[in-house]
Amino acid sequence: MTTPPGPTLPVQFKVNGEDRRLDLDPRVTLLDALREHLQLTGSKKGCDHGQCGACTVIVNGRRINSCLSLAVMHEGDQITTIEGLGTPDNLHPMQRAFVVHDGYQCGYCTPGQICSAVAVLDEIKDGIPSHATADVTDRPRATADEMRERMSGNICRCGAYSNIIEAMSDVAGTRA
Structure with a gap:
């Protein structure tokens, strides 16, 4: 039954x-x-x-x-x-940066990584502090440490972390 x-x-x-x-x-x-x-x-x-x-x-x-x-x-x-976020003919800037900086390997985690990366940069722009923010009364900046902390909930089993931070830095207009 x-x-x-x-x-x-x-x-x-x-x-x-x-x-x-x-x-x-x-x-x-x-x-x-x-x-x-x-x-x-x-x-x-x-x-x-x-x-x-x-x-x-x-x-x-x-x-x-x-x-x-x-x-x-x-x-x-x-x-x-x-x-x-984008289409194959019109990629979102973060999608384009992931391609340029090889921010993926097997690609399984990539959609979640990209969505998270887009939102992380918005969080920083909106002044939302994280555990890496030295002084929560100051506006956070898109530093490599700040972005790494915020992206820590997104696992990449292939280990493309440094490339992901480079892609995010590129979009944020900062140096990794």
């Missing part, structure tokens, strides 16, 4: 600039809604525990691990995935 499907809840959000409406089991994560229901497979399921950052997307201008967030919690939110 199979278990009948449970109740669903409607959720509406804007994904990559497009209004989307889904009826979902309330237990579906944002990551699974994006990948399985909207076929946006750029965000990856790495650990499914919020420890690797492969699932990072930008929600209302801030980065989140989409594997740790239920889709129904994002009613009305603006969600940007790697697919919404």
Whole structure:
């Protein structure tokens, strides 16, 4: 005997600039809604525990691990995935910098790395301090140490970290 499907809840959000409406089991994560229901497979399921950052997307201008967030919690939110940052013919500056600086090797973590890197530079620009910020009353700067600290939740098993910081520094207009 199979278990009948449970109740669903409607959720509406804007994904990559497009209004989307889904009826979902309330237990579906944002990551699974994006990948399985909207076929946006750029965000990856790495650990499914919020420890690797492969699932990072930008929600209302801030980065989140989409594997740790239920889709129904994002009613009305603006969600940007790697697919919404740029296209092959018109790359986002961070995507272009990752190519120029070889900020990837196998590529599995790259979508999460790029989404996180874009959001990190916005956090710094918005004056949000981190653990690496020497004085939380000063505006943070896009230094290599500052960016490394902020990107520490995104794991690259291939070890392209220095190239990722170079790509971010390039976009930020600083030296790594």
